[in-house]
Amino acid sequence: MKKKIIVVFFIIALCCSIIFLKDRSTFKENTNHSFGNTNVLLITIDTLRSDHIGAYGYNRNITPTIDKLAKEGIRFKHAIAQAPYTAPSHASILTSTYPFVHNTRNMFFQDSSGKKIEGVNYPLTHTNLTLAEILKEEGYDTSAFVSGWTLTAKFSGLHQGFDVYEDNFDGEERKADKTNVLVKQWLEKNYRKKFFLWIHYFDPHFPYSPPESIKIDSSFSEVKFDIDLMPLKKNPYLRDVINSHEDIAKQVHLYDMEIKFVDQQIGKLLDVIKEYNIIDNTLIILTADHGESLTEHKEYFDHGTYLYDVCLKIPLIIKFPNNQWQGKVVDSMVQSIDIVPTLLDFLNIPLRREFQGVSLMPMVLNKETANAPYAYSESDAVLSKRFGERLRTYRVKDWKLIYASDGVLAESELYNTTEDPYETKNLIDENKEIAERLKEKLLLTIKNHPEKKIEGTNLPDEETKEKLKSLGYL
Numbered sequence: 001m002k003k004k005i006i007v008v009f010f011i012i013a014l015c016c017s018i019i020f021l022k023d024r025s026t027f028k029e030n031t032n033h034s035f036g037n038t039n040v041l042l043i044t045i046d047t048l049r050s051d052h053i054g055a056y057g058y059n060r061n062i063t064p065t066i067d068k069l070a071k072e073g074i075r076f077k078h079a080i081a082q083a084p085y086t087a088p089s090h091a092s093i094l095t096s097t098y099p100f101v102h103n104t105r106n107m108f109f110q111d112s113s114g115k116k117i118e119g120v121n122y123p124l125t126h127t128n129l130t131l132a133e134i135l136k137e138e139g140y141d142t143s144a145f146v147s148g149w150t151l152t153a154k155f156s157g158l159h160q161g162f163d164v165y166e167d168n169f170d171g172e173e174r175k176a177d178k179t180n181v182l183v184k185q186w187l188e189k190n191y192r193k194k195f196f197l198w199i200h201y202f203d204p205h206f207p208y209s210p211p212e213s214i215k216i217d218s219s220f221s222e223v224k225f226d227i228d229l230m231p232l233k234k235n236p237y238l239r240d241v242i243n244s245h246e247d248i249a250k251q252v253h254l255y256d257m258e259i260k261f262v263d264q265q266i267g268k269l270l271d272v273i274k275e276y277n278i279i280d281n282t283l284i285i286l287t288a289d290h291g292e293s294l295t296e297h298k299e300y301f302d303h304g305t306y307l308y309d310v311c312l313k314i315p316l317i318i319k320f321p322n323n324q325w326q327g328k329v330v331d332s333m334v335q336s337i338d339i340v341p342t343l344l345d346f347l348n349i350p351l352r353r354e355f356q357g358v359s360l361m362p363m364v365l366n367k368e369t370a371n372a373p374y375a376y377s378e379s380d381a382v383l384s385k386r387f388g389e390r391l392r393t394y395r396v397k398d399w400k401l402i403y404a405s406d407g408v409l410a411e412s413e414l415y416n417t418t419e420d421p422y423e424t425k426n427l428i429d430e431n432k433e434i435a436e437r438l439k440e441k442l443l444l445t446i447k448n449h450p451e452k453k454i455e456g457t458n459l460p461d462e463e464t465k466e467k468l469k470s471l472g473y474l
């Protein structure tokens with residue numbers, strides 16, 4: 001009897017492995033394969049510019065966890081954020097639409113007399129469709145843990161579609177270790193379910209205050225920052241911390257140590273996922289909402305106003321179940337809005353008409369893509385009160401236009417990002433035809449996707465205004 005059971009068990013096991021192997025091999029031919037119980041883990045790290053990550057070429061060893069994830073997954077070398085600001089960029093990630101479509105951004109409104117007035121961040125409306133809503137329909141448990149005040153449900157509206165949206169903390173931010181405590185508690189109860197889990201870490205955002213436990217490396221003082229200190233002394237957030245060029249180097253160092261801390265915490269989180277034995281059926285996406293200007297282009301330890309690549313180039317790493325396609329590097333330009341179509345394509349869930357991004361699975365599978373890569377981004381320049389309208393950028397492989405429609409308060413700029421990745425030489429006067437071609441494409445992109453209408457003005461209440469003022473947003 002015992003022998004019979006063993007034989008039957010053996011036959012079942014053999015059949016299962018044959019079916020599994022067959023499925024795996026057909027997937028290579030056809031992206032329409034579904035791993036039915038694949039979990040989705042989306043990790044977004046606030047304010048993390050890609051060139052401060054080892055896997056993206058940074059020479060300080062501060063991101064061993066992210067670097068390992070890049071080796072086990074696919075690294076997209078040129079990933080572009082849709083906005084250099086937290087809520088609009090995350091809304092683009094989660095809806096696969098540009099900010100001018102989802103409208104989770106700073107808005108202008110008209111008062112009763114028809115005068116144009118400035119509002120603050122407009123939360124996501126229900127006319128948008130989010131990744132959480134789509135995956136919930138597909139039977140996923142959906143949970144989010146956010147760590148920055150501008151992603152709270154009240155401010156961003158990004159809780160749409162989540163069963164759990166953990167945004168309850170005091171002050172502007174919650175440190176990664178504190179967020180992890182809650183995530184671990186959640187995992188303990190829910191790891192057996194099929195889940196979509198979004199974790200947002202805020203640590204690299206200014207002010208840079210890494211915990212004492214992070215080792216201080218003295219090599220930072222060798223970095224030279226030969227810039228005018230005067231604007232920093234006028235800046236209310238920086239005048240108390242920067243009095244010398246060495247202080248600038250120190251701030252960059254502290255920014256790095258925040259990255260190191262968040263990297264350590266992600267490592268601890270992935271250890272928990274491994275302990276529950278669910279790492280091989282979890283699709284992991286690691287990205288950022290935007291980068292940070294560390295004094296470049298006269299933007300000092302900040303982001304949100306300008307559209308230079310220090311604020312737009314972000315990491316994008318996708319680790320597929322069982323490390324499939326591990327170590328691959330995709331050179332083509334991709335955008336934040338491509339994340340949702342890519343993971344749905346992998347999961348064999350139909351893409352939606354609303355999406356403006358495309359699936360990157362053809363790139364993963366070395367297949368031709370229909371369109372030449374391009375990217376669009378826009379800023380919340382209205383925050384600075386320096387410009388009448390937004391700045392926008394449209395870019396193709398080598399060229400990037402920063403378009404200022406106003407033309408008076410700000411002028412358009414053109415860069416060759418292949419030859420000049422840090423955008424030091426504005427080439428618009430020498431290349432007017434290229435600039436004009438990119439401008440036409442930019443305007444066509446906007447025309448083809450009209451803004452969603454917003455009902456009412458929904459201007460912030462006094463409490464929200466006060467909070468925004470205290471955080472320096474108004």
Ligand SMILES: [Zn+2]
Pocket residue numbers: 046047085086087289290
């Ligand atoms: Zn952010």
